[in-house]
Amino acid sequence: MATVLAVSALALAWSGRQRVQTLEGELVRRQQASAEQATDARLLARQAQELTRDTAAKMALLEARVAESAVQRSQVEDLMQSIARSRDENVLADIEAALRVALQHSAITGSTEPLLAALQQADERLARHSQPPLERVRRAIAKDIERTRDVGVADIAALTLRLDEAIRAVDDLPLLSRPDRQPAAVRPTEVARPPAASASANAVAAEGDVSPWRALWQAWGVQVWQEVRSLVRVTRIDQPDAMLVAPEQAWFLRENLKLRLLNARLALLSRQFDTAQSDLRDARTALERYFDRNARGVQGVANTLRQVMAQARQVGVPRPDATLAAIAAAAAGR
Numbered sequence: 001m002a003t004v005l006a007v008s009a010l011a012l013a014w015s016g017r018q019r020v021q022t023l024e025g026e027l028v029r030r031q032q033a034s035a036e037q038a039t040d041a042r043l044l045a046r047q048a049q050e051l052t053r054d055t056a057a058k059m060a061l062l063e064a065r066v067a068e069s070a071v072q073r074s075q076v077e078d079l080m081q082s083i084a085r086s087r088d089e090n091v092l093a094d095i096e097a098a099l100r101v102a103l104q105h106s107a108i109t110g111s112t113e114p115l116l117a118a119l120q121q122a123d124e125r126l127a128r129h130s131q132p133p134l135e136r137v138r139r140a141i142a143k144d145i146e147r148t149r150d151v152g153v154a155d156i157a158a159l160t161l162r163l164d165e166a167i168r169a170v171d172d173l174p175l176l177s178r179p180d181r182q183p184a185a186v187r188p189t190e191v192a193r194p195p196a197a198s199a200s201a202n203a204v205a206a207e208g209d210v211s212p213w214r215a216l217w218q219a220w221g222v223q224v225w226q227e228v229r230s231l232v233r234v235t236r237i238d239q240p241d242a243m244l245v246a247p248e249q250a251w252f253l254r255e256n257l258k259l260r261l262l263n264a265r266l267a268l269l270s271r272q273f274d275t276a277q278s279d280l281r282d283a284r285t286a287l288e289r290y291f292d293r294n295a296r297g298v299q300g301v302a303n304t305l306r307q308v309m310a311q312a313r314q315v316g317v318p319r320p321d322a323t324l325a326a327i328a329a330a331a332a333g334r
Contacts, residue, residue: 087129088129088131088133088134088330089331091125091126091129091134092134092137092327092330092331093331095122095125095126095137095323095327096324096327098118098121098122099115099118099119099122099320099323099324101118102114102115102117102118102119103115103317103319103320106317107317111156111317112148112149112151112317112318115148115317115318115320116145116148116149119141119144119145119148119320119323120145122141122323123138123141123142123145126138126141133330134330136326136329136330137323137326137327137330139326140322140323140325140326141320141323141326143322144318144320144321144322144323147318148318148320151317151318156268156269156271159268159308159311159312160265160268160269162304162307162308163261163264163265163268163304163308164265165304166261166301166304166305167258167261167262167265169297169300169301170254170257170258170261170301171254172297173254173287173291173292173295173297173298173301174291174292174295174297174298175250175253175290175291175292176290176291176292253286253290256286257283257286257287260279260280260282260283260286261279261280261283263275263279264276264279264280264283264308267279268312273312273313276312277309277312280305280308280309280312281309283305284302284305284306284309287301287302287305288302
């Protein structure tokens with residue numbers, strides 16, 4: 001009985017060992033299969049990453065091409081719209097752009113010549129088309145041309161030329177303090193009196209009323225009196241300080257006047273009319289105070305400064321609002 005039990009136990013032990021070995025082998029096989037599957041999974045993941053990277057690059061390239069296609073499409077649409085626009089609309093657009101550029105040029109230079117030239121060119125261009133819908137624009141252009149011509153804008157070039165002439169004439173202007181200045185009260189007839197007095201004395205002597213010696217003494221007396229009278233001059237001086245200018249200070253006085261005129265010239269070129277008016281007033285004051293106003297050169301320079309002051313005024317350049325409004329209405333009507 002014990003032998004049977006022992007045999008049975010051995011059979012059961014051997015059977016359990018076989019099952020354990022079988023399970024171990026199966027476990028090893030499954031681990032190897034799992035390892036192979038993990039290796040394959042990693043390989044597939046790597047391939048998937050590479051594929052995703054390639055796909056992203058292709059998508060970026062496609063997006064760039066789509067954006068480029070959109071830009072080209074918009075350009076083509078703009079080109080189609082410009083081609084589809086009529087000839088009259090092109091003419092109106094060109095005229096409007098030219099007028100706006102000319103208006104900016106006139107505002108910078110302070111002259112109406114660029115705007116007036118642009119308006120005249122626009123009128124000539126519309127006259128060549130001679131389309132009935134554009135007649136309203138031509139009437140507006142004619143109105144703006146007339147309004148622009150009526151504006152009296154200062155001619156800066158002419159004014160600067162006048163100031164240059166005045167600056168060149170400053171060195172030749174006579175001062176009140178010069179010693180050889182002739183007073184305004186002296187007349188040419190008074191200088192010629194000594195010969196007339198001697199002639200009258202000779203006439204009296206010829207008649208026999210007085211002796212020749214007495215007539216000669218009278219003639220000499222008249223000449224001596226005239227010479228004595230010429231030594232003393234009485235002159236009205238409105239500016240006493242002008243007579244106290246020393247000869248060595250005359251150069252500084254003239255240079256100061258030139259600087260005033262040069263400052264006025266620069267102010268005119270920079271369109272600063274208030275500054276130019278102030279400098280011109282100071283120059284006229286110095287001219288009237290220190291220079292001989294009876295001299296022809298001083299009078300000419302004073303008249304030049306007076307004319308420049310009268311013309312150097314700030315005047316706004318008119319806008320071609322009527323023409324721009326007519327162009328906008330014509331473009332909207334189409």
